[in-house]
Amino acid sequence: MKDKIRMILFILILGSLLTSVLLFVDSYASPIIKRNNILKIKKSILTALEIPYNSKDITDVFSNNIKIVNKKNKTFYISKTGDVSFKMSGPGVWGPIESAIALKPDLKTIKSITIIHQEETPGLGSRITGKKFLDEFKNKVITPEIRIVRAGQAKGNNEVDAITGATLSSKAFEALINNQIKLYLPLIKGGKK
Amino acid sequence: MIFTKLKSTEEFKTVANGLWRDHPIFSMVLGICTALAVSNKVDNAIAMSAGTTFVLVATAVIISLLRKLIPTRVRIITFMIVIASFVIIVDKVLEAFFPGISEALGPYIGLIITNCIIMGRAEAFYIQNNVHLSILDALANGLGYTYTLVSIAIIREALGFGTILGIRVMPAWWTNWVIMAMAPGAFFILSVFIWLSRTLAKIET
Numbered sequence: 001m002k003d004k005i006r007m008i009l010f011i012l013i014l015g016s017l018l019t020s021v022l023l024f025v026d027s028y029a030s031p032i033i034k035r036n037n038i039l040k041i042k043k044s045i046l047t048a049l050e051i052p053y054n055s056k057d058i059t060d061v062f063s064n065n066i067k068i069v070n071k072k073n074k075t076f077y078i079s080k081t082g083d084v085s086f087k088m089s090g091p092g093v094w095g096p097i098e099s100a101i102a103l104k105p106d107l108k109t110i111k112s113i114t115i116i117h118q119e120e121t122p123g124l125g126s127r128i129t130g131k132k133f134l135d136e137f138k139n140k141v142i143t144p145e146i147r148i149v150r151a152g153q154a155k156g157n158n159e160v161d162a163i164t165g166a167t168l169s170s171k172a173f174e175a176l177i178n179n180q181i182k183l184y185l186p187l188i189k190g191g192k193k
Numbered sequence: 194m195i196f197t198k199l200k201s202t203e204e205f206k207t208v209a210n211g212l213w214r215d216h217p218i219f220s221m222v223l224g225i226c227t228a229l230a231v232s233n234k235v236d237n238a239i240a241m242s243a244g245t246t247f248v249l250v251a252t253a254v255i256i257s258l259l260r261k262l263i264p265t266r267v268r269i270i271t272f273m274i275v276i277a278s279f280v281i282i283v284d285k286v287l288e289a290f291f292p293g294i295s296e297a298l299g300p301y302i303g304l305i306i307t308n309c310i311i312m313g314r315a316e317a318f319y320i321q322n323n324v325h326l327s328i329l330d331a332l333a334n335g336l337g338y339t340y341t342l343v344s345i346a347i348i349r350e351a352l353g354f355g356t357i358l359g360i361r362v363m364p365a366w367w368t369n370w371v372i373m374a375m376a377p378g379a380f381f382i383l384s385v386f387i388w389l390s391r392t393l394a395k396i397e398t
Contacts, residue, residue: 003264006264007264007266007267010262010263010264010267010271011267011270011271011274014259014271014274014275015274018274018275018278021278021282022278022281022282025281025282025285025286026285028289029285029286029288029289032289032290033285033288033289036288036289036292040292117296118296121230123231123233123234123237123374124233124374124375164369164371165371165374165375
């Protein structure tokens, strides 16, 4: 009996001690993590719109150069040159992918794409964040839709080479882009008229 | 003379065991899951090893300090909550201060909890030994894990991507062996590694 009480007490005390340590770490880290995430989104939008910034003045550059337009709960980020950017999100292979796309003023040509968040396999699917892959999207046309094809076979101006060894992530990203463009484009087109 | 003396100390044995004789990966064959998953790029391997080594050392300190207090029947639960707490701390700290690494490793940080090296060492060593031996053991095992992961990653990244730490090492005509970047490549290299080291260390199965 005494042993059992000791056992329960030990686990209870250790558990509560460690829990309070975790609470402390979390209360300390959470605001920083939140700030990191906001900065990251701003950084991705700026990169997508190809507005130069350096890591210290992201917030300033963002508020000086970008007009935020809300339409039916969707947020659009419009640059001074008329390029339109918005966030895209959807399922990846393991977890959600969040990305930012910027379209040129004609709303047909991609200016560039950046990844905000992804949980793909490190070293394989995670290469969707690589410059080489993302640069392929530049100046591609989104009509009728973007197609990610087997590496080395991209020919059309709406086709992009997939990542070798990461077919599923490439496919997921293709679906994400097309779905989100379908969702966002009518809204911004309606707004421009 | 000094070396033979040194060789018979507890400390030397502990370090030698972790680094070579009872090497966590090729001798005990623990921690294979992460060794396979996170060894395709050198930077990922380094970050994973650093995280695991930190959790290993922290667990060693706590468990060996509490070893006389921990009731035998609940020791596994104790290990679990201690390890899990430190992994969450690593995860939060990386996310707050090193967002780049945190993103690169993604779900694998959580996997440190299930890394059997930590559980195995806690059960086999920290629960029976004093703090400074336990810390030595944790460091030795962490280092053993690190050099294995990094050397596998060097081979896989060089063959699979043509780079090491993102710097091009292979000549321009080199065609990347995509299979090396994928799971099968990990199995090939890891098994060759285990085979070679077991032969060298003369471990009988």
